[in-house]
Amino acid sequence: MGAGDSALASAERVAAKPAVNQRSGGSEDAPPASLVPVRGRGWGPSRVAVLALLAGLAVTAALTVISLVLYDRNENRLLALRARELGLVLSAAVPTIQTPVASGAALADATGGNVEKFRAFMAPEVGAGRQFSSVSLWPVGGGAAGPVTVLGTAPALATQQARAILAPAAQKGKLKVIAHLQAAQPSIGYEFSTPGVKRAFAIYAESPLPKSRRSQLEANSAFSDLNYAVYLGRQRTSRNLLVTSLKILPITSRKASTTVAFGDSSLSLVVTPRGSLGGAFFESLPWIVAVSGLLISLAAAMVSDRLARGRQRAEQLAGDLDLVAAENERMYTEQRNIAQTLQHALLPDALPEVSGLRVSARYVPATSGVEVGGDWYDVVAAGEGRVLLVIGDVSGHGLRAATTMASLRHATLAYAAHDSRPGAVLARLSDFVNSGPHDYFATVLCVMIDVAGHRLTVASAGHLPPLLIDGDDGHFIEMEVSVPIGVERDAPYHEASVVVPPNATLLAFTDGLVERRDEVVDTGLARLRDVATARRLALDELIERLPDELAFANHHDDTAIVGVQWRT
């Protein structure tokens, strides 16, 4: 990510800066430009969100199309079934026309054309609101002569038509359908004569059609969910239209058609659904799918967007934290450098040149932390071929421990100038510290070295014993350890006197060199002795290498080491 990269780069820049620049540069350097938080890439939808939305829309579209196709197929199938059902109902209506007509024809034949009987028989079928508006009895072959008798209105049968249909050769025994669709009062006529030798009469009946040809199915009908159009014959033209429930024809929407036999002709039935045959739910299913898919897609896009933004923010925050960490690291390094500079300022600038004696010292700051330590050492010429070696450790850390250390160090040198016996130096130092209120103590080791006489006089105020090395043999100087400085008023400080071999090495150190958390101090001392005597090293090299040889990584305490080595 951009922010992370720049933070990293900034951290590297800081790390790459030379230490000396960091110390002086701290106040003049403006904070790195990249410290200004880099905000997100605007407020547009994230790429993930757009992808989620597009994917959701694609799926929604596919599902919607599928459900539309399924709905369409289902509606077509249902409509075809309804058309067939309605066709069957129409077929069933044919006998209700044919039966009274055929019966009337048979009666006329049987009674030799008895008008009275015919009229009496047919009367219930004729009149307003009944099956027929007109029924007439005709002699076969007597088309021109006109009807024998007429019930209801006068037949609309033209002479030409009558002659044709009443001809003896005309097909008999079948209901003949004659349409008068273009008449002022449209009607449909039926002719029937009984087949056989006695055939003498034909019957002709007419049923009126609505003038507008429009007729609604009753609301409680089983087919009230359909609109329909019925045509006579197979031609579905307005000329052939018998009756319809529709204002406008032809039907252009979803439709199904069927043809049923109707006397010597046929009826063509075309139906179209008024609503959804499968029910309102199935009709709206594609829209439900589309709308819910759309909503889900939008929700998914919003969730993706939030997640993406959250991640972006987290990355950005991590980048900011990197910057802060880098800045902390820089400030830490700076403070650590200040602390170490101060520490070195508080320690001796140089060690004395002493004939017959090598002198070396090293101060190792703790591997972490910005505090100044309270460890110190001194090696000073004391006259008469003698050298005074001092090492000490003020309890605690920080500036207070360091300033205390500095004052103890200078006091020690001052007292040693007056009376250089180690016990006396420590006693005076103890008086000095205990004369006022204080909340620290210090361990101090004081060694007066008689270089030519190969003799040491040692006094310890609670300090770890020095190591005396002779070739590959080493031991810690055994002596009575007195209490640390600042603990007890008027405490006695004992001295011990030790004669050393000609090429001896004396090492004094503070506890940081040997102290480990999980072991008795004797274990650390033994380790130091083993490492220090393993190779006969020159003093400088020994002191230089000791910390590393003692697996000194990650030590949490400052450490001072000071040593002397007799030259041959």
Place this chain on the structure above:
Amino acid sequence: MADVDEGPATELTFSTRVDPGGARVVSVAGELDSSNAQMLADTMAGVLAERPERVIFELGALRFMDSAGIAVLVRTAAAVETVEIRDPSPIVRRVIEVTGLSQLLRVAS
């Protein structure tokens, strides 16, 4: 990486009570070092405010003590008549011994 934010890195628990003889008993467990010695020092300031004649440190469960811990013991020793160290672990006992404080602090096992 520098451990700038090194808090109380080590675990320390302590409690105080008064024994039948009237001595203040301070039980210290865990590791006592510069990161947490001030907590014990604050508690000891409260104990010393009552001017007891005798303070007993029970250090049986104290695994480690550095000079900051010793400073707390030493300050206590400066303020009361008698300080006693009971049952120190070898690590703690040797720290007291090499510091020349076994007389002052009256180490008993």
